[in-house]
Amino acid sequence: MNEQMQLMIDWIEANIKSKFSLDELSNYMGYSIYYCSFKFHQVTGICIRRYILLRRLYLSTEDLENNKKIIDIAFEYGYSSHEAYSRAFKNVFGITPKEHQVNKFPVQSVVKLNINKNGEWNKMSISKKFEVEKLRYDRSELFDKNVLHILNGQVMYEEFKNNRLMGESDYAPFNEAMCVNATTDQIFDQQFIHIRAAGHNEPVEGYTEKVIVPLVNLFNKEYKYIVLWFGEDMFCQMNLLTILAYLEQSGYEGKVFLNSFREDEFKVNQTELKLGPYHSVYKEVLVNHTYASHEVMPVLYQAINIYLDMLNEDNAVIKYININKDLSTKEMINRLFERFPTIGYGDLQYIELINKIR
Template sequence: MNEHIQLMIDWIEDHLKNEFSLDKLSNYMGYSPYYCSFKFHQVTGISIRRYVLLRRLYLSTKDLANDRKIIDIAFDYEYSSQEAYSRAFKAIFGINPREFQLHQMPVQSFVKLTINKEEECCRMNISRKKEVEQLQNEKNELFDKDVLNILNGQVMYEEFKDKKLMGDSDYVPFNEAMCVNATTKQVFNEEFIKTRALGHHVSLEDYIKKVIDPLDNLFNKEYKCIVLWFGEDMFCQMNLLTILAYLEQWGYDGKVFLNSFREDEFKVSQTELKLGNFFSVYNEVLVNHERPSNELLPVMYQAIDIYLDLLKENNAVVKYISKNKDLPTSELMNRLFDLFPTIGYGDSQYLELINRNR
């Protein structure tokens, strides 16, 4: 069956710039429209129409980045008008196409699905060194001693620190998973530490050792610039939101840069951030579980959509697990990693969901 789903995906990809027709897809596959829709959703966890929508809009960001006329892009992807395309674009990315074209902000990737990948791309592959060298050519001041790099997780931190990828600057890891468990209005205070430790089922001492102590430079040294290295998936973006909320809470007044990237490659999108609204967004989203009232970078806007959806009892991941609960745990986890890369969950988050929904 997976081979048939891959054939569907390949056909859809070949026809993204044509008017989508479920009947034509079903004729190509030799199955009824209902069967194609049902099986596609069962295997991929997403509907065919949603897949087409997200792929078209993601691909259109590349056309926008190349400064093509918005009306031409709209018609290329079978929208009836520029207005219809702009509405769909804003619903997914939180900004309109013209704003994106002007400011070239990072978005969350939605790449072609590949069922049953035989080889996983190596995370943080060798291209990272070349990418960092290019960043140094563009902004050499980010490699100075009075710059702090905050990296999402211990593994990335150790790579960057050991190889001094960012020159003489300092490095700290943020070893958290803010997309799960309760949090508090203030970041990194005593209540925060107690609440997060309780949610992770660890002692206060262990939490402080793993999460708080490694951030010592952030708490005790002053820097003219802070560079945030966070992936574009939801997991990383909720960690990023927490760090930005802390910087505002602390009253940091230096420069802040976000280096955003996809987890299966290392193509960095660098954006200078202006602090001002992240603390309120943190409280709206991670504390109160509400939609934010402020405009955000598209990549964070998309991540918040995913985060809030995962809070629902019968979300897409839970549905997928329920439909495939007879699979061995290892195979089910591999499928979840492949099919939901924009979530960014790790082994422990998926294992908890699998155990809870079997």
């Protein structure tokens, strides 16, 4: 089945810029549209039409960043008009194609599916030093002593700090998973610590040592620049939203940069951020579980949609687990990592879901 599915994906990729129908795909595969659609969803965890839509729109962002005419991009990807393309684009990314062309905000990557990649999804490229050197060339001031680099998680923090990848700057990890469990309006105060510790089933002292103590420089030192290193998946983006909300809550007045990257590679998209709506968005999304009433950058907009969808009892991950629940837990987790890279859950979150369903 994997071989047939990869054949289907390869055909879609070869025809991604043409206005093909699912009839043509089913004729090529020699199966009915229903069978192709059912199997695609069963194996990949995503609806085939949704995959095609997301893949086309993601590829179109590269053309926008290269300043190609929007009307030409619309027709190239099978849209009947500029308006139809713009509606689809804004529905997925939260901004118009023109806004993306001007600002070049980071978006979640939608890469071609590879069913037979045998776990290679989790190996980040070894190009870190090369990418960091490019950043140094563009903004050498972000390597100075009055800069704090906050990294998503202990592993990334230790690699950056031990290798001094950002020179003489300070480094701090954010060791949290804000996409699960309850939180509070005020960030990093005693109520926050108690609520988050309880959600993770940890003693307050242990939580404080793991999450709060490593951020001591953020609380006690003044920095001209703060650089946030967070992946583009939902897990990382909810952590990013929390840090941005805290910076706003605490009245930080320096400059903030986001270095966004995909987890399976290390091509950094650096964006200077303006603090403004993030604490309100944090409260709306992570505290009250509602959609944001403010406009946010596309990568965060997409992550918010995923986060809120994951709160539903019939979300895509639960459906996938139900369809494939005969798999072993180890195989299931590997499949979930491969099929849902934009979610970014770790082993613990997936094990909890699997056990709940079984």
